[in-house]
Amino acid sequence: MxxxxxxxxxxxxxxxxxxxxxxxxxxxxxxxxxxxxxxxxxxxxxxxxxxxxxxxxxxxxxxxxxxxxxxxxxxxxxxxxxxxxxxxxxxxxxxxxxxxxxxxxxxxxxxxxxxxxxxxxxxxxxxxxxxxxxxxxxxxxxxxxxxxxxxxxxxxxSGGYRELGRNDDPSGGDDGIEQFADALSVQLHMHGMTPADLLDAQYAVEPAAAALAARACTDELVAELQSLIDEAAEHHDDAERYNPVALEFHSRIGSMSGNAAIAASVRALSRPRYEVYSSQTNAERASRSTRKHQEIADAIRDHDEDRARALMLEHLGTIARGIA
Missing domain, CATH: 2.30.110.10 (Electron Transport, Fmn-binding Protein; Chain A)
Structure with a gap:
């Protein structure tokens, strides 16, 4: 058989x-x-x-x-x-x-x-x-x-990184959530997600993640987000280097939300995001996305929840039109 x-x-x-x-x-x-x-x-x-x-x-x-x-x-x-x-x-x-x-x-x-x-x-x-x-x-x-x-x-x-002598309960704590999300991301990637399914999922969780990140952010977390933006800006003409860094921006906002369920949901979309968006990348789109990422990061830094949510919705709308 x-x-x-x-x-x-x-x-x-x-x-x-x-x-x-x-x-x-x-x-x-x-x-x-x-x-x-x-x-x-x-x-x-x-x-x-x-x-x-x-x-x-x-x-x-x-x-x-x-x-x-x-x-x-x-x-x-x-x-x-x-x-x-x-x-x-x-x-x-x-x-x-x-x-x-x-x-x-x-x-x-x-x-x-x-x-x-x-x-x-x-x-x-x-x-x-x-x-x-x-x-x-x-x-x-x-x-x-x-x-x-x-x-x-x-x-x-079991879908996650481990260490000798460590309590490896995959359901407990932030490490457990991240390991679960990474494992789910691999499964979503292997089974495939259509661009429409991916965008529906992003619309459902990423604006909320941006708003919560604006509420919960610290100077240290904002600096990490800014570092990703600066690194992405150096590689607008090199899609292989640009895409992983630019797409990590979205996962990092999920982590900054302080909500384990939203953080796991956003990170679980990481591989499908790469699969769908990487083929769409060119220098013009990369530059436009970096500018929007900067606006979102500025709103998060200023603790402006409404603006962070609105800017993320606007960014996803631009992505959707580009794919269409």
Whole structure:
């Protein structure tokens, strides 16, 4: 019986696989003047003679052509304090850079593939074998150099990041809400959302989030929001760099609302937002969105709830007309 004919089995498979705790790695390569990195959890050591490791990458990942051309890769096992590194490389459009990763310190050892500073361990490899595995490609790397440092690993389990010895109740506290929202965001992305569905959801929660953020904001939170705006403004002509930062603006407002349900709802839309909006980006639209983001941030800073709500509604209306 084909699994394609039993959709519920796919959901059961995902739930079962999600109960397997794994370490978190970033697979990197260098191809000419470009470096590329992507987060992966399906890594295992394979052989001592010869020294081999394997990691599985989705066939749709843009890193695969670069690995195929360069013939090199490095697997970086992340330490528990490197959750933000994992999020950076799991955000679509952020992994490929010229010469170096923006904001991520790295160095080279033997092959030239980037080794991320602070990684718990790393394996510098030449490609030994490439195997097809359904919707993934299994990369077998022959290790030419390896190393690491002391510390504890970053773990991934049941849709969220974990640490050894931590109380991992996914339903409790702000960390639990964020982990739930991220897991739901992945599911929404995998199952697909139409632009109309996405906009309906945004209209339902984001104006309220903006108003609550204006009520609850602090100088520190406003500074974080302003930092996102300033970073986005530097990349109007580079959609790959602009989109992740600009779209994080919306999730950050949800977090600033102080309401766990609204924060989770807004963050859960993060991947569908990227999927729908990234293909619509050009320099003119990016510049226009940044100006509107600035107006919204100014209203939040001034604790003007009505204006923050109205400006977010106006911004979503502009987005809707652009998509139409």
């Amino acid at each position: 084909s699994i394609d004919s039993v959709p519920e089995m796919i959901d059961e498979f995902r739930q079962a696989a999600g109960r397997f705790a794994s370490g978190v790695t970033v697979v990197t390569t260098r191809n000419g003047e470009h470096v590329y990195g992507v987060t992966a959890t399906s890594f295992v050591s394979l052989s001592l003679n010869p020294l081999l490791v394997t990691v599985s990458i989705n066939t749709a990942s843009a890193i695969l052509p670069d690995i195929d051309e360069s013939g090199i890769l490095a697997v970086n096992v992340l330490a528990r304090e490197q959750e933000e590194v994992s999020r950076y490389f799991s955000t679509r459009g952020r992994g490929r850079s010229r010469e170096r990763f923006e904001g991520i310190a790295a160095h080279v050892e033997s092959t030239g593939a980037p080794i991320i500073d602070g990684a718990l361990s790393w394996f510098d490899c030449r490609v030994h074998t490439t195997l097809e595995g359904g919707d993934h490609v299994i990369l077998v790397g022959e290790v030419v150099a390896a190393g690491g440092s002391s510390g504890e690993p970053l773990l991934y389990w």
